[in-house]
Amino acid sequence: KLERYSSEYISMNFRSLLFLWLSLHFLIFSTTAVSAIPYNIPRLGKVLQHNPETIPASISEEFKTFFYTQTLDHFNYRPESYATFSQRYVINSKYWGGANASAPIFVFFGAEEPLDYDLADIGFLTD
Structure with a gap:
């Protein structure tokens, strides 16, 4: 059993925290980059006149x-x-x-x- 403040315990927690931190940053930056691309929503045009x-x-x-x-x-x-x-x-x-x-x-x-x-x-x- 790992002791609470042993180097292996701290190393495992550090790796899991680092993974969560990197995942969070990747998620934030990837959505920011995607939303920075302009998206043009088509607008309604004139009503077609039927003959x-x-x-x-x-x-x-x-x-x-x-x-x-x-x-x-x-x-x-x-x-x-x-x-x-x-x-x-x-x-x-x-x-x-x-x-x-x-x-x-x-x-x-x-x-x-x-x-x-x-x-x-x-x-x-x-x-």
């Missing part, structure tokens, strides 16, 4: 576009929150058998962007 004339004629003939007057703020009922906008939606009635046919209705709203490119690129959900 509805880019939809191919074969796609646009199958769909009928409608607009619904939508309340802008759905969660606030103060009078100033009743501003509205025209919510655009598209209907494809090609496979629908009518109101008495018990057929499903699929509505495609386009989420937070215009429908134009989605309809041209991926089409309507018929598959």
Whole structure:
């Protein structure tokens, strides 16, 4: 058993402390060097303007576009929150058998962007 103040005991403690000290310094200097490199975060640019004339004629003939007057703020009922906008939606009635046919209705709203490119690129959900 090593005595508390023997040279071997001090030597072992010194080596472990030296290792911890060097590890700590390596960690500090390596993160400082990495963070000193400038990192450019891309900023949001201008919103792309969609041109509805880019939809191919074969796609646009199958769909009928409608607009619904939508309340802008759905969660606030103060009078100033009743501003509205025209919510655009598209209907494809090609496979629908009518109101008495018990057929499903699929509505495609386009989420937070215009429908134009989605309809041209991926089409309507018929598959």
